[in-house]
Amino acid sequence: MGRFLNRDNQRYAKFSTTKYFVDKTGMINRLLEKDDDEKFLCCSRPRRFGKSITAHMLVAYFSRGADSRSLFEPLRCVKDAVFLENLNKYDTIFMDIQAQFVQAADNDMNPGQYIRRNILGELQKEYPDLVNDSMSVSTALSVVHAATGSEFVIIFDEWDYPIRELAGNSRERLDYIEFLRMMFKNAEAQDYVRMAYLTGILPMVRAKGQSAVNNFDEYTMIDARDLGGDIGFVEAEVRELCERYGVSVDEMKRWYDGYDLGGVEVYNPLSVVRAVESGRFRQYWTETGTYEDIRSLIEHDFDGLKEAVIQMLSGNRIPVNDPLSSFLKYSKEALAAVLEGDQERVAGLVQKVHDDFISSIEYNDENSLSCTVMIALLASFAYYQRPVREFPCGKGFADLVYLPLPQCPQRPVIVVELKWNQSADTAIAQIREKRYPDSLKDYYGDIVLVGISYEKKAREHTCVIEYVER
Numbered sequence: 001m002g003r004f005l006n007r008d009n010q011r012y013a014k015f016s017t018t019k020y021f022v023d024k025t026g027m028i029n030r031l032l033e034k035d036d037d038e039k040f041l042c043c044s045r046p047r048r049f050g051k052s053i054t055a056h057m058l059v060a061y062f063s064r065g066a067d068s069r070s071l072f073e074p075l076r077c078v079k080d081a082v083f084l085e086n087l088n089k090y091d092t093i094f095m096d097i098q099a100q101f102v103q104a105a106d107n108d109m110n111p112g113q114y115i116r117r118n119i120l121g122e123l124q125k126e127y128p129d130l131v132n133d134s135m136s137v138s139t140a141l142s143v144v145h146a147a148t149g150s151e152f153v154i155i156f157d158e159w160d161y162p163i164r165e166l167a168g169n170s171r172e173r174l175d176y177i178e179f180l181r182m183m184f185k186n187a188e189a190q191d192y193v194r195m196a197y198l199t200g201i202l203p204m205v206r207a208k209g210q211s212a213v214n215n216f217d218e219y220t221m222i223d224a225r226d227l228g229g230d231i232g233f234v235e236a237e238v239r240e241l242c243e244r245y246g247v248s249v250d251e252m253k254r255w256y257d258g259y260d261l262g263g264v265e266v267y268n269p270l271s272v273v274r275a276v277e278s279g280r281f282r283q284y285w286t287e288t289g290t291y292e293d294i295r296s297l298i299e300h301d302f303d304g305l306k307e308a309v310i311q312m313l314s315g316n317r318i319p320v321n322d323p324l325s326s327f328l329k330y331s332k333e334a335l336a337a338v339l340e341g342d343q344e345r346v347a348g349l350v351q352k353v354h355d356d357f358i359s360s361i362e363y364n365d366e367n368s369l370s371c372t373v374m375i376a377l378l379a380s381f382a383y384y385q386r387p388v389r390e391f392p393c394g395k396g397f398a399d400l401v402y403l404p405l406p407q408c409p410q411r412p413v414i415v416v417e418l419k420w421n422q423s424a425d426t427a428i429a430q431i432r433e434k435r436y437p438d439s440l441k442d443y444y445g446d447i448v449l450v451g452i453s454y455e456k457k458a459r460e461h462t463c464v465i466e467y468v469e470r
Helices: 010-015 026-032 051-062 081-086 097-106 111-126 137-148 161-165 171-184 225-230 235-245 249-256 269-278 284-288 292-300 302-314 325-340 343-356 366-376 378-382 424-433 436-440
Strands: 040-044 091-096 152-157 193-200 217-219 259-261 264-267 388-393 396-402 413-420 447-455 460-468
Touching (some): 051 091, 051 152, 091 097, 097 152, 137 152, 235 249, 235 269, 325 447, 343 447, 366 378, 366 396, 366 413, 388 436, 424 447
Parallel strands (some): 040 193, 413 447
Antiparallel strands (some): 259 264, 447 460
16 A cells, blocks of 8 residues: 555545545446546546545545455445456556645655656555666556556546646646656557546646647536536435435525536535535635636636626626626726726726625635636736736745736736735835746736735725836
8 A cells, every 4th residue: 555556445434434424436336337438537626526535435446455345335336246346456546636746846846757756656666576767657557567467547636736727838737748648648558547537627628738638538517427416416415414414405405506417406515514514504615715716617608607607706696698798898997907007997996896796705815815806807818828826936926927828929927916904015015025027037028017905994905006117
């Protein structure tokens, strides 16, 4: 048993004994029914929808380092011949990609090299006569398969962290996409992979390098297909929880029955559990996750979801086909005001977007404020890459940096520093003191420095803008 190769089942075993556990093990049977050409799966869903728990469930089932027969015996999965034949029979690699990138940074290492070292190190321990540290991970898996016939189950949680958080041209992001390509698109992957399961927020097609991993079958909130009932809680499961703990089923349905996945009514697990636990109905999902998680849905308007997402953000019950012209107008005006240096107009529009569209955000820190600013500047996606949060600049990290798209080199870089219960002047002073512009010298054009603050007592936004000419 290792950290990454052939883990035990303790994580899922512990979860299965929790008070509000909902048995979703039927998903295993559905995955086992997949044909050989369907064994590469990317299952994306928003945060707080049980992605990591599902990943640990699959580790508990497939991992050769676990003995899970007694764990699954009382659960709802069908223990047929196929289920028992595959139970704990595979070398299983599990990795939380976000954790690996964070740990690599803590160790001052290239994340791609860090991931390779961790996986390869445990493969060497398991197969010392076959694997050496000069190999790539894909070569090691191929060699092991050729010599032993062993197939691998590969499970990556938060697979999309580098796609979400790193600039499109960053070396680490490009290296990671190449790593995925080598792992899953090389000629021998079809032989050594028993199943590859990637889970995260973004669907695979969101990656700029998506052609490198286009052999994955995608399951999303828009196209969940036969796994629709495995994404979140279905109505029967919610009803059972409500009846067990004396909570109103009708009220639960009124608050949280917000998803129809191919005819299956699905509830957000976190919201249901919190409501059952506390006996109170609130917008738990918006209070525990940031709006960055659903920004891509707004940006790309999958099947008209832009309107639906905006209505959820606003906290109002408005028909989803209501026009968004007013919001788009405000967003375009906000971007124009930033570029024109109209400080009062920027502050007023950020205030208006917060009040009119996303009033459910309760400011507690700069992170909450950043969600409002990113939504207020959604119009920037016509000319800019998605904003990079905590962009390393000079002697610190800028809260938000907007880099122009390659086809818009004449646009200035926008650097945004946010302050909560401090002045916007303080934000600008920090940009100057930590010399953020110095790190952006490789980008053409001018730089717009934007300081935005929110004063809790007065409930007001203020803004200071400065131009750095190049």
